[in-house]
Structures are given as structure tokens and as C-alpha cells.
Amino acid sequence: MSDDLDSLFTEDWPEDHRSGVITVAGRPNVGKSTLINRILGQKIAIVSPKPQTTRRRQLGILTDAHSQILFVDTPGLHAPQHKLGEYMVQVAEQAFKDTDVILIILDVSKPPETGDQRLAETVERLRGRTPVILALNKVDLLSDEQRDTHIDAHKALIPHEGAHLISAMNGDGVAALLADLRERMPLGPRYYPPEDLTEMNMRFVASEVIREKVMLNTDKEIPYAVAVEIDSFRENEDNVFISATLHVERDSQKGIVIGKGGAMIKKIGTEARRELVEMLETVVHLDLNVKVLKNWRKNERLMQRLGYRQVKEDKR
Ligand SMILES: Nc1nc2c(ncn2[C@@H]2O[C@H](COP(=O)(O)OP(=O)(O)OP(=O)(O)O)[C@@H](O)[C@H]2O)c(=O)[nH]1
Ligand SMILES: [Mg+2]
Secondary structure: OHHHHHHHOOOOOOOOOEEEEEEEEEOOOOOHHHHHHHHHOOOOOOOOOOOOOOOOOEEEEEEOOOEEEEEEEOOOOOOOOOHHHHHHHHHHHHOOOOOOEEEEEEEOOOOOOHHHHHHHHHHHHHOOOOOEEEEEEOHHHOOHHHHHHHHHHHHHHOOOOEEEEOOOOOOOOHHHHHHHHHHOOOEOOOOOOOOOOOOOOHHHHHHHHHHHHHHHHOOOOHHHHOEEEEEEEEEEOOEEEEEEEEEEOOHHHHHHHHOHHHHHHHHHHHHHHHHHHHHHOOEEEEEEEEEEOOOHHHOHHHHHHOOOOOOOOOOO
């Protein structure tokens, strides 16, 4: 093991070093972000029990002495209802290009639905000649009676080069999936320093942590109507000062996010701050404001202002 660790931090990598990109795609809420966090052993992507949590492409970098795998987390593929949804689906579809493997996550705890049929069509349309691996996730929720029928039905949906039963939640089957994926990576260099887990900056991470707490604490349309903008992010030796605005689409939503006597925004702030303290290992001062940015999800210009910009071609 120590051999491995030493070689991890040298500039050289072995001649048979492998590297490549794995696009992780699937319908909303199937566990894509949970799987990437588990594989990396650290939370880089926010997770919630509500669909459409991930809104952008996010990179997770897994490095060992012999390989570097770039996992691309994507928003769930769904039928979009507004411009934000269209943007999310576009981001996900774009990630099917220029990848070495497409890893499709399916929720095997449920029988396939029309959405899965549509997913199959999307994969067929976009995969080109790229190998497709299926990860049948949430196996921990599968009863013995459902087991074979659900597994067979999901496997029959999408032509694939390999399939794995996993639980991203408790880790079952993840090591075998990873070993399979690693073998499919072409020979190639290390693209990122071994200590990098992602390419996101701390401003973005902070905005996502705040958005996750909104998603976990609110219901109905609120989780989807909130965008978080970091107004300032200042660091000194032992403090970080973050000021952020939670943009909602309507006055009524503003009232809900603030809550009675400010109770809701206080709860969101406390939970976000607690997590940021752990991540940044420093004292965090967090100041949250709530503003109405009328119907921002339907307005491309406002979306761009909030960072939901047209995707560019993947860089490698
Ligand atoms: N029981 C169980 N729950 C899981 C598993 N994997 C993920 N979940 C739960 O499923 C929910 C959705 O997980 P996410 O990782 O946010 O799903 P996602 O595919 O990234 O969703 P979007 O970002 O909305 O597309 C969360 O509540 C997870 O805790 C699993 O293996 N077993
Ligand atoms: Mg996600």
C-alpha cells in the first residue's frame, strides 16, 4: 500500500497508466450523485430525496497509482417544463459526447416506467459507439420476490456491455463496478494532480451546500424555484465570510423561504454553515438574503446571470 501512496505523488506514472472519462447519467433521483460521492469517499455533489437535485455537470476525480478516472455527474434526464429544465437536459445530453464510457444508473427497486423507456431512446440516440454500462442501483430496497423480474426488466431496456447490481447508499457492488470501469479506461496520462477531487471552486461548493439545505427543508415548488448566488466570499487566516442571495420566483415563495419570524432561513443557514465549517475546516460566517427574481427559470438572461449558461464542448 505505501508503495502505491508514494507513487501517487510523483510526477511520473507507470507506462500502463490508464485514464478516461465516465459520464454518469440516468433519470432524476436514481442515485447518480450518491454513487459519485461514494466512489470518491467524499461528498462533492449534493444529494436529496427530491428529483432534479443536480443542475450542472460536475466532475469527480478518482486517482490511484495506476489510473485516473474522471466521473461526470449530470442532471437527471426528464421531460423539461421550463428553460432551467431544458438547460439541465441539454447539459446531460452533451455529456454523452466525448466520453470513454457511459454509465447509466437505474433504480432497480421499481419496475421500469415510461421515463425509463424514454431514457433508453435517449441512450440509443446519443451513445454512438461508446460502451454502455448499467448500474442497477438501490438493490438494498429490492425484496426477494421482486428481485429477478425487476433486474431482468431493467436489463432488457438498454443494450449494454456490462451490468452491475449496486447500492450507492451502502456500497454493495460498488467495488466490482469500479474494477470493471477501470479496466475499460484507455491508456493515458494523469490529467489532474492526485489531490484534486473536483474542479469546482469554493464559491460554487458553498452555493450548492446552501441549495441542498433549501431542497431538504422545503416542499412543493420551492426546492426548484430557488437559485443561490454568492455575493461575496472573503477569506482571511482563520475565517471565511460568505454572503449569499437565495433567489425565488415569487413573493409568496420569499415568505416561505424566510419562514415565520425568519425561522426557515435561520434553519437553512445553520445547517449550511455547519457543513461548510466541516468542509472548509475554518470558522464560517454566513449571511443569507432572500430576493424575488421574477420567473427566473423561464428567462434565459436571468438564468445566465445565475450561472446556468449554455454548455461548451467538453475539454479533456
Ligand atoms: N435506498 C437507497 N437509496 C439511495 C441509493 N442511492 C441513492 N439513494 C437515495 O436516492 C435519493 C436521490 O439520490 P441522488 O444521488 O440525489 O440522485 P441523483 O440521481 O443524483 O438525482 P438528480 O440529481 O435529481 O438527478 C437520495 O435520497 C439518496 O439518498 C441506494 O443505493 N439505496
Ligand atoms: Mg444528482
